Amino acid sequence: MEEFEIKLPELDRSAEDALILAQQTMIEQARQVQRMANGLGQSFIDVLNLLFNCSGRVVVSGMGKSGIIGQKIAATLASTGTPSFFIHPGEAFHGDLGMLRAKDVVVLITNSGETDEVLKLVPSLQAFGNKIVGITGNPESTLARNCDIALEIQIEKEVCPNELAPTTSTTATLVLGDALAIGLMHMRDFQPQDFAKFHPGGSLGRRLLTRVKDVMHKDNLPFIPKNDPMQHAIMVMTKSQHGIAIVVDGDKLLGVITDGDLRRALVSGENLNTVVAQDIMSTDPITINEDAKVIEAENLMRDSHIKQLLAVDGTGKVSGLLSFYQ
Incomplete structure (x- = not known):
């Protein structure tokens, strides 16, 4: 795949230049997702097995943009046969940890691996006996060192021209969550009829369930x-x-x-x-x-x-x- 250097237009800020930059952004993100796909290995399999054999729920948590991606991951898991819900780390630290059970697996998402609101949950989760999956871009981070299995978001840099706004990292996290959901669907032999049970209001649900x-x-x-x-x-x-x-x-x-x-x-x-x-x-x-x-x-x-x-x-x-x- 051809690589592009991300640069702001030098002469003006026309719509045509913005279109070129948008195309380069998509291509660069696709390249880095491909790089991450090539790096998947045993740790990904270990997480799949952990989630597949979980007798509780898969609880996802993250702060800021990572939290928004976490909500989507939890929703996708829940609709494809893996009981799951999202919990905000701040709310969890102030009482919502009572929603958890020891059999639940908790997925914590932070690109830096050092997000304070997320890390505060780790001691309590360990005390409860919950298995922890960390999704982080830093394999040497505090989260990576203190979770049961760490999945690395293997990006080189954010596609944001200032390398500040979470862009490539959130895209990669979302793709990784989808990959986990698809892998679990395969392991569960999850069929369209199963999907329809969780989507009775959608067109597929109506077609599969209506007589x-x-x-x-x-x-x-x-x-x-x-x-x-x-x-x-x-x-x-x-x-x-x-x-x-x-x-x-x-x-x-x-x-x-x-x-x-x-x-x-x-x-x-x-x-x-x-x-x-x-x-x-x-x-x-x-x-x-x-x-x-x-x-x-x-x-x-x-x-x-x-x-x-x-x-x-x-x-x-x-x-x-x-x-x-x-």
Whole structure:
């Protein structure tokens, strides 16, 4: 990866120069994250095993920008199968340590490894019996020397032109937290269905948890008898706005008539004034049980290249209609 020297524009402070600087910033951060990735080793594996075998919660703490990154790490862990929450080090030192249990693993984040608010927690955590993971950019720091396992944020410098604002260090910490979450997902065999359980309000959660019967059209379904004249069948299809007619004999499903069936009948020379529904219907239509998940229905419709899907109950009776575009 090509390296860039980060410099402020010398002539002016135009938007074009700012764009170039922004691009260089992203490239430099990517380079340093790549460098950190190449340096991952046994300590990372040790942390993965520690968090995977934790019978309590993973408690994350950090001050300032590190704390903001810590909140995101805790949230990602919690949503991907690892019980986790964030605790502010100042609040923890003034009573919130009571939220912890001895089985919890505590992840402390400080780039310098010398942040006073974070280090104040170490003696109490050790007294409680908590395992401590330190995430720091200084392997010789006080935190690194006093935690059970230290993960080093291996950056050369902050991408900030003044080398002051936490930039590359916070990016690297965030990426390291994501890497831990993804590693734990792999170890837990965490599947989309598991993710949906923690995200019932999201689109994925709705698709994975919602059943066909919860979203299918149930009222005024376009049923027609097998001997229905095609003129009437077309009227039913048009009125229903589903572009389909369901051909039945009592409660028994015989077939369906779609817009495609009508076009094929016309191309083949059928006289729609004389034929009836069963003459041009498609037999053995694709169906799905009404208790199936919506995502199963979507996959079936996509694989079968259909826009409508009939839902049936336990007896095989048509109970609803699912359209690809709801």
